[in-house]
Each structure stands twice: as structure tokens, then as C-alpha cells.
Amino acid sequence: MGGSVRGIVATNAFQVDVGGDAAGGHHHHFGVFPAISRLNHDCGPNAAAWTGKTDLVHRAFASKDIAAGEEISISYVDALAPRAERRARMTGSWGFECACRRA
Structure with missing residues (x-):
């Protein structure tokens, strides 16, 4: 994904659902939060x-x-999704293979 702005956002952003419409739905937005973006993934996280x-x-x-x-x-x-689903999402969304020990 490289060092482009798009690549940085794609690999470091968190979805933030704010606002809403008359039907009660949320608008999807994304934000890059530098400190939190430094945290690594684990399928059995401690935070x-x-x-x-x-x-x-x-x-x-x-x-x-x-x-x-x-x-x-x-x-x-x-973290409660099946292992295959978690791994597919990690590869597709963040570009790396999940190597977590949790089944």
C-alpha cells in the first residue's frame, strides 16, 4: 500500500460512525489517531x-x-469471528497475514 496518503489511511485509520440520518443510520467516517495507530493486532488482545x-x-x-x-x-x-474470516479480513484490509495463535 506504500507511503501514499491513501496507504497510510488504509492501514492506520479507524472507522468512526458519527452523525446519522432520519432512519437512525450512521455515516461512516475514518480517522487516523497517531498514538492508537501504533498498537498492534492480536486476536486475543489485552486492550x-x-x-x-x-x-x-x-x-x-x-x-x-x-x-x-x-x-x-x-x-x-x-475477535469472535471465525479464524478464517478474521484472517481474510486482515489480509484484505491491512495487507498482512494474521499469525495469532488463537483458533
Whole structure:
């Protein structure tokens, strides 16, 4: 995907659903949040990330105890999806093969 703006957004952006229409649907937007974008993927992450709907600040929080020196990771995909689906999404959306140990 290279170093183009499109490549940077494609590999580092998070979907942010804000606004809405009369039917209650959301408009899909994407934002690049430099600090959170540094977190690596794991299908068994020790943290989760979300974007505040009112302030649009992207935050990460621990979802389990994290030891000193342990890498903080988030899941880029639905961690409950079947392994084949998670791997296909990782390859198609982020351009790398998921090597997580979780089945």
C-alpha cells in the first residue's frame, strides 16, 4: 500500500460512525489517531479501543491485566469471528497475514 496518503489511511485509520440520518443510520467516517495507530493486532488482545461520539477522542483501555513490559494489543477485527474470516479480513484490509495463535 506504500507511503501514499491513501496507504497510510488504509492501514492506520479507524472507522468512526458519527452523525446519522432520519432512519437512525450512521455515516461512516475514518480517522487516523497517531498514538492508537501504533498498537498492534492480536486476536486475543489485552486492550480495546473506541472513539468518543461527542469528543471524537480515540481511547484505549486495558481489557485484562497487562504486565510491565508486555506489548499492548488490540483486535483490528471482530475477535469472535471465525479464524478464517478474521484472517481474510486482515489480509484484505491491512495487507498482512494474521499469525495469532488463537483458533
